[in-house]
Amino acid sequence: MKHAIIMEGMVKNFQHKSVIQPLDLAIEKSGIFGLLGPSGCGKTTLIKMIVGLIKPDAGSVTVLDHKVPNEALLMEIGYMAQTDALYTELTAAENLAFFAKLYRLSKRERSERIRYAAEIVGLTSDLKTRIAFYSGGMKRRLSLAIALIQNPEILILDEPTVGIDPVLKRAIWQELERLRDEEHKTILITTHVMDEAERCDKLAMLREGTVIASGTPAALKQQYAVETLDDVFLKIGGSR
Template sequence: MKHAIIMEGIAKGFQHKKVIQPLDLTIERSGIFGLLGPSGCGKTTLIKMIVGLINPDAGRVTVLDYKVPNEALLMEIGYMAQSDALYTELTGAENLEFFAKLYRLSKKERSGRIRYAAEIVGLTNDLNTRVAYYSGGMKRRLSLAIALIQNPEILILDEPTVGIDPSLKRTIWQELERLRDEERKTIVITTHVMDEAERCDKLAMLREGAIIASGTPAALKEQYAVKSLDDVFLQIGGVR
C-alpha cells in the first residue's frame, strides 16, 4: 500500500457556494504532508472529508485502502480539529483516560500513552487541573495529546500549533519528525505559517478551494525561481 490517502474528483459546497472545487489529491505513506493556504481557502473542509466527518458532494475518498467513511478507520486516524472538542468539567488526565478507553487500550497501555502524550505537549504538571481552567493554548495542547493517544497510523492535525509558544512548538515538530522517521507515520497538517510549511515533505497550496500548486518546498521555490514559499504564493496569485 503505497498511498495513505487518495481523493478523486472531490467537490464540496455549502449554501450554494463552492468551498472545494473538483480536485484530485494523493498523499503517500510515511511523510509529513502540508495543506497550505489562507483562512477560508478550504483546508479544514478538505481534512474533514478525509476523516469522514462530512461527505463530498462528488468524488471519492480512500484512506488506507478503505472508502471513507469507514468504522475500521477510527483506530487508525488521530484527528486534531481546529476547534477543541474537550470535556471542560473533567481534568486533563480524565479527558485523556476517556479517549484512551474509547480506543480500547488496556490499562497498562492507557497509562503509558497518557504519560507519553502529556509529556510531548508539556501538560504533565497540569493533568489534574480541570480543563475549564486551561488557557486556550493549553486546550490546543490537550487536543493534540488526544490525537496522539491511540498511536494512530495517520495523524490529521488542523492548525496544531496555533497559540503555542515557540519552544513547545519546536518540541512538537521534533516529535512529528520522529514519528515520520522512526515509526513511519503519515502526518497531514494544515497551516498558514510558512516556517512550518518548509518542514513538510510535500505541500499542496490551496486558494478558494482549488489546489494551485503542489510539490516539495524546494521544488516549488525552484519552479517559480524564488527564495521563499511566501514568494511562491505571491507569484501564483495567492494574495489579492
C-alpha cells in the same frame, strides 16, 4: 500501498457556494504533508471529508485502501480539529483516559500513552487540573495529546500549533519528525505559517478550494525561481 490518502474529484458546496472545487490529491505514506493556504481556502473542509465528518457532494476519499466513511478507520486516524472538543468539567488526565478507553486500550497501555502524550505537549504537571481552568493554548496542547493517544497510523492535524509558544512548538515538530522517521507515520497538517510549511516533506497550496501548486518546498521555490514559499504563493496567484 504507496499512498495513505487518495482524493479523487472532490467537490463540496455550502449554501450554493463552492468551497472545494474538483480536486485530486494523493498523499504518500510515511511523511509529513502540508496543506497550505489562507483562512477560508478550504483546508478544514477538505480534512473533515478525509476523516468522514462531512460528505463530499462529488468524488471519493480512500484512506489506507478503505473508502471513507469507514468505522474501522477511526482506530487508525488521530484527528485534531481546529476547535477543541474537550470535557471542561473533567481534568486533563480524565479527558485522556476517556479517549484512551474509546480506543479499547488496556489499563497498562492507557497509562503509558497518557504519560507519553502529556509529556510531548508539556502538560505532565497539569494533568490533574480541570479543563475549565486551562488557557486556550493549553487546550490546544491537550487536543494534540488526544490525537496521539491511540498511536494512530495517520495523524491529521488542523493548525495544531496555533497559540502555542515557540519552545513547545519546536518540541512538537521534533516529535512529529521522529514519528515520521522512526515509526513511519503519515502526518497531514494544515497551516498558514510558512516556517512550518518549510518543514513538510511535500505541500499542496490551496486557494478558493483548489490546488494551485504542489511538490516539495525546495522544488516549488526552484520551479518559480523565488527564495521563499510566500513568493511562490504570490507568484502563482495566491493573493486575491
